[in-house]
Amino acid sequence: xxxxxxxxxxxxxxxxxxxxxxxxxxxxxxxxxxxxxxxxxxxxxxxxxxxxxxxxxxxxxxxxxxxxxxxxxxxxxxxxxxxxxxxxxxxxxxxxxxxxxxxxxxxxxxxxxxxxxxxxxxxxxxxxxxxxxxxxxxxxxxxxxxxxxxxxxxxxxxxxxxxxxxxxxxxxxxxxxxxxxxxxxxxxxxxxxxxxxxxxxxxxxxxxxxxxxxxxxxxxxxxxxxxxxxxxxxxxxxxxxxxxxxxxxxxxxxxxxxxxxxxxxxxxxxxxxxxxxxxxxxxxxxxxxxxxxxxxxxxxxxxxxxxxxxxxxxxxxxxxxxxxxxxxxxxxxxxxxxxxxxxxxxxxxxxxxxxxxxxxxxxxxxxxxxxxxxxxxxxxxxxxxxxxxxxxxxxxxxxxxxxxxxxxxxxxxxxxxxxxxxxxxxxxxxxxxxxxxxxxxxxxxxxxxxxxxxxxxxxxxxxxxxxxxxxxxxxxxxxxxxxxxxxxxxxxxxxxxxxxxxxxxxxxx
Amino acid sequence: xxxxxxxxxxxxxxxxxxxxxxxxxxxxxxxxxxxxxxxxxxxxxxxxxxxxxxxxxxxxxxxxxxxxxxxxxxxxxxxxxxxxxxxxxxxxxxxxxxxxxxxxxxxxxxxxxxxxxxxxxxxxxxxxxxxxxxxxxxxxxxxxxxxxxxxxxxxxxxxxxxxxxxxxxxxxxxxxxxxxxxxxxxxxxxxxxxxxxxxxxxxxxxxxxxxxxxxxxxxxxxxxxxxxxxxxxxxxxxxxxxxxxxxxxxxxxxxxxxxxxxxxxxxxxxxxxxxxxxxxxxxxxxxxxxxxxxxxxxxxxxxxxxxxxxxxxxxxxxxxxxxxxxxxxxxxxxxxxxxxxxxxxxxxxxxxxxxxxxxxxxxxxxxxxxxxxxxxxxxxxxxxxxxxxxxxxxxxxxxxxxxxxxxxxxxxxxxxxxxxxxxxxxxxxxxxxxxxxxxxxxxxxxxxxxxxxxxxxxxxxx
Ligand SMILES: Cc1cc2nc3c(=O)[nH]c(=O)nc-3n(C[C@H](O)[C@H](O)[C@H](O)COP(=O)(O)OP(=O)(O)OC[C@H]3O[C@@H](n4cnc5c(N)ncnc54)[C@H](O)[C@@H]3O)c2cc1C
Ligand code: SF4
Numbered sequence: 003x004x005x006x007x008x009x010x011x012x013x014x015x016x017x018x019x020x021x022x023x024x025x026x027x028x029x030x031x032x033x034x035x036x037x038x039x040x041x042x043x044x045x046x047x048x049x050x051x052x053x054x055x056x057x058x059x060x061x062x063x064x065x066x067x068x069x070x071x072x073x074x075x076x077x078x079x080x081x082x083x084x085x086x087x088x089x090x091x092x093x094x095x096x097x098x099x100x101x102x103x104x105x106x107x108x109x110x111x112x113x114x115x116x117x118x119x120x121x122x123x124x125x126x127x128x129x130x131x132x133x134x135x136x137x138x139x140x141x142x143x144x145x146x147x148x149x150x151x152x153x154x155x156x157x158x159x160x161x162x163x164x165x166x167x168x169x170x171x172x173x174x175x176x177x178x179x180x181x182x183x184x185x186x187x188x189x190x191x192x193x194x195x196x197x198x199x200x201x202x203x204x205x206x207x208x209x210x211x212x213x214x215x216x217x218x219x220x221x222x223x224x225x226x227x228x229x230x231x232x233x234x235x236x237x238x239x240x241x242x243x244x245x246x247x248x249x250x251x252x253x254x255x256x257x258x259x260x261x262x263x264x265x266x267x268x269x270x271x272x273x274x275x276x277x278x279x280x281x282x283x284x285x286x287x288x289x290x291x292x293x294x295x296x297x298x299x300x301x302x303x304x305x306x307x308x309x310x311x312x313x314x315x316x317x318x319x320x321x322x323x324x325x326x327x328x329x330x331x332x333x334x335x336x337x338x339x340x341x342x343x344x345x346x347x348x349x350x351x352x353x354x355x356x357x358x359x360x361x362x363x364x365x366x367x368x369x370x371x372x373x374x375x376x377x378x379x380x381x382x383x384x385x386x387x388x389x390x391x392x393x394x395x396x397x398x399x400x401x402x403x404x405x406x407x408x409x410x411x412x413x414x415x416x417x418x419x420x421x422x423x424x425x426x427x428x429x430x431x432x433x434x435x436x437x438x439x440x441x442x443x444x445x446x447x448x449x450x451x452x453x454x455x456x457x458x459x460x461x462x463x464x465x466x467x468x469x470x471x472x473x474x475x476x477x478x479x480x481x482x483x484x485x486x487x488x489x490x491x492x493x494x495x496x497x498x499x500x501x502x503x504x505x506x507x508x509x510x511x
Numbered sequence: 512x513x514x515x516x517x518x519x520x521x522x523x524x525x526x527x528x529x530x531x532x533x534x535x536x537x538x539x540x541x542x543x544x545x546x547x548x549x550x551x552x553x554x555x556x557x558x559x560x561x562x563x564x565x566x567x568x569x570x571x572x573x574x575x576x577x578x579x580x581x582x583x584x585x586x587x588x589x590x591x592x593x594x595x596x597x598x599x600x601x602x603x604x605x606x607x608x609x610x611x612x613x614x615x616x617x618x619x620x621x622x623x624x625x626x627x628x629x630x631x632x633x634x635x636x637x638x639x640x641x642x643x644x645x646x647x648x649x650x651x652x653x654x655x656x657x658x659x660x661x662x663x664x665x666x667x668x669x670x671x672x673x674x675x676x677x678x679x680x681x682x683x684x685x686x687x688x689x690x691x692x693x694x695x696x697x698x699x700x701x702x703x704x705x706x707x708x709x710x711x712x713x714x715x716x717x718x719x720x721x722x723x724x725x726x727x728x729x730x731x732x733x734x735x736x737x738x739x740x741x742x743x744x745x746x747x748x749x750x751x752x753x754x755x756x757x758x759x760x761x762x763x764x765x766x767x768x769x770x771x772x773x774x775x776x777x778x779x780x781x782x783x784x785x786x787x788x789x790x791x792x793x794x795x796x797x798x799x800x801x802x803x804x805x806x807x808x809x810x811x812x813x814x815x816x817x818x819x820x821x822x823x824x825x826x827x828x829x830x831x832x833x834x835x836x837x838x839x840x841x842x843x844x845x846x847x848x849x850x851x852x853x854x855x856x857x858x859x860x861x862x863x864x865x866x867x868x869x870x871x872x873x874x875x876x877x878x879x880x881x882x883x884x885x886x887x888x889x890x891x892x893x894x895x896x897x898x899x900x901x902x903x904x905x906x907x908x909x910x911x912x913x914x915x916x917x918x919x920x921x922x923x924x925x926x927x928x929x930x931x932x933x934x935x936x937x938x939x940x941x942x943x944x945x946x947x948x949x950x951x952x953x954x955x956x957x958x959x960x961x962x963x964x965x966x967x968x969x970x971x972x973x
Contacts, residue, residue: 031555038538053553083539101544102553115970124544130861134895138970149544149596233971324973376541376598385537385599440537441513 010049013070013096017052020062024103027051036097039087040379040387040440042450043473046093048075055103057177057185057225063098064223065183067502074098075504076223078121078154081147084379084387084435085158086472091506098223101151107131108226109202115139115231116174116202121153121224125371128152132231140234140369142166145362148371153227159217159469161424161431163366165268166232170217175201177226178216181498186222188213202228218469219490220504220511221497232369235322239329240364242349243340244313248275250345251405251423252398254317255430257340259396261319262427267336269367271425272318278422278435279316279359280306282377286418289382294438294445297413311357313347318360320367381418384439386446390453391469392460393431394423401430407459408434415452416445431468457481472507479509512536512563515571524790525609529570532606535599536563542593547866547884548586556583559593559603566610575617584610586880588873589740590866591838604839605786611742623661624876630662631872632743636701636733636750638679645669645705664878668913670706676936678708682729685715692722693768695811696761698754698781701733703774703905709936710905713927714773714808720930721815726767730757734772735787736780740871744787751780751787752794759797762804770801773808773923775904776871779839781805807836808923809845809903820929823854825946828925829897830857831888831911833904834866846903846922853929856947858895862887869910881910889914898943901925917941 017026028050037047054060067074075090076098082088090097105122110131117128125141126148132139142162144150150160156169166172176188186192191201192208205211215221245254254273261267277298288302307313317340321329340346354360362374379387394401401423412419417438423430434456438449453474457467461481470478479487487509494501494511505511514533520526542559543549549558556565556579565583569576576584587607594603620628634644648669651658658666680699687693695718699711718725731754735747761767772778780787782805788798806814828850836842850857868874868884888911892900900919902908908919918937928934 027553029555031561035538035540035555035558035561038540040537040539079544081541081544083541087540099553112970126864127862130859130863133859134861147541147596149541233973235971235973237973322973373541373596373598376539376596377600378598379539380599383535383537385539387539 009070010072013066013072014050016066016070017063021052021054021059025053025055025059027053036088036099037090037093039089039472040084040385041086041471041473042386042388042438042440042446042453046089046091048090048093048095048097051097051099053099053102057179060098060100060179060223060225061183061185064179064181064502067096068183068500071500072096072502073505074223074502075507076100078157079124079149079151080154081150082154082158083147084389084471085469089472091472091475091504095504100223100225104225110135110139111202112138114203115233116228117231118175118202118226118228119152120226122151123153124149124151129369129371137234139231140164141229141231142169142172143366143369143371145366145372145375147376148373152229153224156227156229157217157224163270163272163363163424164232164369166230167270170214172230173213173227174203174205174230175228176213176216176224178222178224180222181220181494181500181503186212215493215497218508219493220507221493223503234369237323237326237329238320238364238368239323239326239333240318240320240351240354240360240367241333241336242354242360242363243317243346244311244349245315245317245345246313247345248314248405248409249402250315252402253343253345254315255396255398255401255423255425258317258425259427261336261339262396262425265427266332267319268322269320272363272366273423273425273430274316274318274359275419275421276303276307276312276314276316277381277418277420278378279312280310281381281420281435281437282359282362282375283310284380285383286381292416294382294442295416297416298418310359311349312359316349316360317346318354318363318367320364378420378435379437381420381437382439384441384445386436386438386440386449388436388449388453388471388473389469390434390436390456390467391431392434392456392465392467393429394465396425396428396430404432404460404463404465407463408432408456411452411456411459412436415448415455417448417452470508475507475509477509512538512567514567520571520573526570529566529606529609532602533563533567536560536601537599539598541596541598545592545596545864547588547590547592548880551880551883554583557586559597562587563601563603563606566606569610570613575619576614581614581618584614586877588834588866588868588870590834590870592834592864592866595838595864608739608742608744611740612744613742615742615744623659626659627661627665627876628741631875632738632741632746635737635872638701638704641702641705642677642679645675665875668875668909670909674918675706676708677705678712679704680711680727682727685719685725685727687722687724688719690722691724692815693811694724694726694766695769695771696726696728696731696758696767697771697773698731698734698777699727700774700777700905701737706905706909707921709924710773710921713921713932713935714771714923716932717812717923717927717930718771718808720932721812721818723815725771726761728757728761730754734777734780736777737871739780739787747780748787751784751798754781755784755788755794755797755801758801758804762800767804769806769811770804771806771808771811773903773921774906775807775833775836775840775842776906778805778807779835782840807840807842807845807903809849810842812849812926813845817849817852817926818930820852820854821931824929825854825856825948826898826943827896828855828857828899828901829860829892829895830922831860831867831892831900831902831907831919832863833902833907834870836903837864846901849926850901850922853926855899855925855929858897860888860895861891867907867910869904869906871906874906874910882914885910885914898946899925899938
C-alpha cells in the first residue's frame with residue numbers, strides 16, 4: 003500500500019462539498035454494522051461510508067481518495083455474506099456503498115435479450131422487472147440472497163445454475179472508474195462515440211479483453227454492466243436422484259460428465275451432500291450435546307436423510323422445452339442412465355416441489371431468486387460462516403478422492419462436511435460451507451484452521467480456490483507463483499498508482 | 512447475539528422470551544436490504560438488526576427508553592419482511608411487540624402523540640364510534656386550521672363520503688346455497704365494516720355460493736390487532752378474549768370448520784392467539800383452538816375449489832400481497848390461483864416484498880414515511896399497467912388507493928363478481944379497457960408467472 007498518510011477529515015470535507023450530507027454516513031452504528039462479517043477473522047470497522055449517486059460521484063470519490071491518500075472499499079448490493087459481507091479488507095477503509103443510490107435498471111432490450119444495470123440492482127429487482135415485462139426473459143440467479151446483485155456477484159466470479167450460469171461470462175460491456183479516476187468503457191464500448199450499439203452485445207472487440215481485470219481484483223469501481231438474459235422456456239422440468247453412500251460421488255460424476263459434454267442436460271448439475279440439503283431445515287441435532295466439539299455422527303446423518311427424503315448425495319438438474327410432455331422422453335433418458343447401477347432413487351419434479359431444499363434447486367433452474375438456502379447458515383448457532391471454494395475435474399475418481407480428503411479435514415476439526423458440487427462438462431466447483439459458532443473462541447479457531455488446512459491439502463492435490471472469503475485473500479495470493487503476483491501488482495500500479503481502491507483485496511496492492 | 516439480563520429480569524417470562532429471541536440474532540444482515548425503512552433511510556437504527564440491538568439495550572436497562580430508541584422502533588412497520596429473509600428465523604414479530612408494550616408502559620409521549628394514539632385505540636376498533644368519528648372528521652376537514660396539528664395527517668386520510676360504503680353486520684347465520692359443505696364463522700372486523708361493507712358482503716355471498724353456512728357471531732368485535740401493534744397489549748387481550756369466547760361457544764354448540772378472516776392484518780393476529788394467551792391458563796387452550804381454525808378467506812376458497820366463472824373477465828389484475836399475508840401468514844399462492852381460476856390475468860407488482868406503508872395505524876402515526884412508501888408502491892403498481900388492482904387487506908386498499916388515485920379492490924369482491932355476484936361498487940363508473948380474449952393456451956409450467964405477456968413467447972423458440 004503506497005498510501006502515505008490518510009487525511010480522513012479533508013477527504014470527507016471534500017466529499018461533503020460535492021455529494022452533500024446525503025452522500026456520507028459516519029454514525030458509530032453505521033461504522034460498526036459495515037464492519038460486521040461472518041468470518042473467523044473478526045469484524046473490521048471502516049472510517050466512513052459514502053453513497054455515490056452517479057458515475058461522476060464515483061469519480062469524485064476516487065479523485066478525492068487519491069488526493070488525500072484514503073483507501074476505499076466498493077460494494078454493490080453488499081450481500082457477500084460468508085465471503086466478507088460488507089466489511090473491507092482492512093479496518094479504516096472507506097466503504098463506497100454503490101447500492102443505496104445507484105440502483106437503476108438502465109435498459110432492458112427484449113429483442114436482443116440483455117439488460118444494463120447499475121451496481122445496486124439486486125437479483126430480486128431484476129427478476130421483478132422481467133416479470134413486470136411479461137416474464138419473457140429469464141435471469142440466471144444464485145441460490146444465495148435475492149438481495150445480492152448481478153454486478154457484485156459477477157465481479158467476484160459468482161455463478162448460477164442455468165445455461166447462463168457463468169455470471170462474468172454472460173456479462174457484457176462495463177463502465178469502470180479506474181483507480182486514477184478515469185472512466186473506462188470495455189469491449190465495444192471503447193469506441194470513442196456516443197451511439198454504442200454493440201457495447202452490451204459483443205464481448206469481443208478491438209484490443210485486449212479488459213473486463214476480466216475487474217473480477218476478483220481492485221483495479222476499478224464498476225458503475226454499469228450489461229448482462230445477457232435467456233428467453234424464458236415455457237416448461238421447466240427438474241429431475242433428481244438420491245444416492246445412498248458417500249463414495250457414490252465417483253459414479254455420479256461419471257454419469258454427469260457426458261450429459262454435460264454433449265449439453266444434453268442444459269442446466270448444471272447440483273450434486274449436494276446430505277448436510278448441504280438438510281442443513282437448511284434446522285440446527286445440527288447433535289450440536290448442543292457435543293458442545294460443537296464433534297462432527298455429526300453417521301447415524302445422525304442417516305436419520306436426517308430419511309426424514310427429508312434425500313440421499314448421501316442428491317443430484318438435481320432440469321430440462322427446458324415447449325411443454326412438460328415434450329420433456330418426458332429426455333427425463334426418461336436421464337432416468338434410465340442414472341438408475342442403471344441400481345443405486346439411484348429417482349425423485350420426480352412434483353415430489354421435489356414438496357422437499358424444501360430441492361425446491362431451491364427448482365427455483366435456481368427457473369431463474370427465481372429465493373431464500374430457502376439461507377437457512378443453511380443456522381446449522382450451528384453463533385453466526386459463523388465461511389465458504390471454501392475449490393474444484394475438481396469432472397473425473398469420478400479424483401472428485402471422490404477429493405471429498406475424502408476434505409471430509410477428513412472437517413472431521414479432524416470437529417466440523418460438519420457440507421458441500422455442493424456444481425458440475426459442468428469438465429469441471430465441478432465444490433461449494434464447501436463451514437458453519438461455526440463465532441461466539442465460541444475454540445470453535446472459531448478450529449474453523450479458521452480447517453479452512454487453511456483444506457486449502458493446503460487441496461493445493462497439494464494441484465487445486466486452487468476459485469473465490470475466497472476476504473480473510474484469506476492474502477493467504478491464497480501467497481499460494482500463487484511469483485510472476486502471477488508480480489503481474490497483478492504491476493497492473494495495480496498502472497491503473498491505481500496510489501493504491502486507493504480496496505488495497506489488499508484478493509491479495510493485491 | 513450475547514445478552515446481559517439479570518436473573519431477576521429473566522424470572523419475568525416476557526423478558527425470558529425476548530432474551531431467547533435476541534440470542535438467535537447473529538447479525539448476518541440478509542434482512543437489511545429487505546427492510547423498507549432501511550432502504551429509504553440507510554440508517555442502521557432503521558434496520559431490523561439495528562432495531563433488535565436497540566430493543567436489547569432498552570430491555571436490559573429496563574425503565575424509560577431513550578427518545579431515540581422510541582423514534583426508531585416507532586418507525587418499524589411490523590411488516591415482517593425481515594422475518595421472511597432471516598436465515599436464522601429470528602422471531603422478530605414477538606420481539607417488536609414486546610418492545611412496543613415496554614414503550615407503552617415506560618415512556619411518556621408528548622401530549623399530541625398521546626392524544627392521537629388514545630383516540631385511535633378508542634375509536635378504530637369500534638365501528639359505531641368510528642362511524643361517528645368519520646362524520647366529525649369530515650366536518651373538521653372544512654376548517655382544517657381548527658384541527659390540532661397531530662390530527663391533520665389523519666384527517667387527510669379520511670375518505671370522501673362517496674368512497675365510503677358502511678355496512679355494520681348484525682350477528683346471524685347466512686345459510687349455504689345448495690348442499691352445505693362447511694360451517695364457518697366470519698370475522699366481520701371493525702374499521703373495515705365502516706370503510707367498505709362490500710368486502711364482507713362479497714365474502715359471505717361467495718362462501719354461501721360455495722356451500723358454506725356463514726356465521727357472524729354475537730360478541731366478536733375487533734380482533735385486537737390494531738391495539739396490539741400499538742403496544743396496548745391489555746386492550747388487545749380484552750378484544751381477543753371476547754372473540755375467543757364467542758367462537759368457542761360456536762364451536763361447542765354446532766361446531767366450526769373454520770374461522771374466516773378477510774382482512775389479513777386481523778388474520779395474522781387471530782392465527783397467533785395461541786401466543787397471546789400462552790401464559791394464561793384459562794385461555795391458552797381455547798385460544799389455541801381458535802387460532803388453529805383461522806383461515807384467510809383465500810385459503811378456504813382454495814380448499815372449496817372456486818366455481819367456474821360465469822363469464823370470464825380477462826382483465827389485467829395487479830395483485831398486491833399485504834405484508835401480513837405474505838410475511839405474517841405466508842399466504843401468497845392462494846389469491847393468485849383463485850383470481851386466475853376466475854379468469855383474470857394476474858400480475859405481480861415489482862418489489863412485492865415491500866410494505867405499502869399502511870401497516871395498521873402506521874400511516875396515521877408516521878405519515879411521512881408512510882407517504883414515501885405509499886407513493887413508491889403506487890408507482891410500482893402503475894408500472895404494471897393494470898385494469899384493476901386487488902389485495903387482501905383493507906388497510907392496503909385505502910393506502911394504495913390514496914396514492915394511486917383509483918380504487919383498489921379486495922380479492923373476494925372480484926371473485927364474487929366473476930362467479931355470479933354483482934359488479935364491485937368501487938368499479939361503478941370506472942372505465943375499463945375491453946378485456947383480452949380469455950387465454951386459450953395452457954398456463955406456462957413455471958411456479959410464478961406473470962400473465963401480462965400472455966403465454967406466447969416471442970423471444971425464443973423452444
Ligand atoms: C446460502 C448461500 C448460497 C449462496 N449461493 C451462491 C451461489 O449459488 N452462487 C454464487 O455466486 N454465490 C452464492 N452465495 C454467495 C453470495 O452471497 C453471493 O455471491 C452474493 O451475490 C454476493 O453478494 P453481492 O451480490 O451483494 O455482492 P457485493 O457484496 O456487492 O460484492 C461482492 C464484492 O465484490 C466487490 N465489488 C462489488 N461491487 C463492486 C463494484 N461495483 N466495483 C468493484 N468491486 C466491486 C467488492 O469487493 C465486494 O465485496 C451464496 C451465499 C449463501 C449464504
Ligand atoms: S418489520 Fe419491516 S420495518 Fe420493521 S424491521 Fe422488519 S423489515 Fe424493517
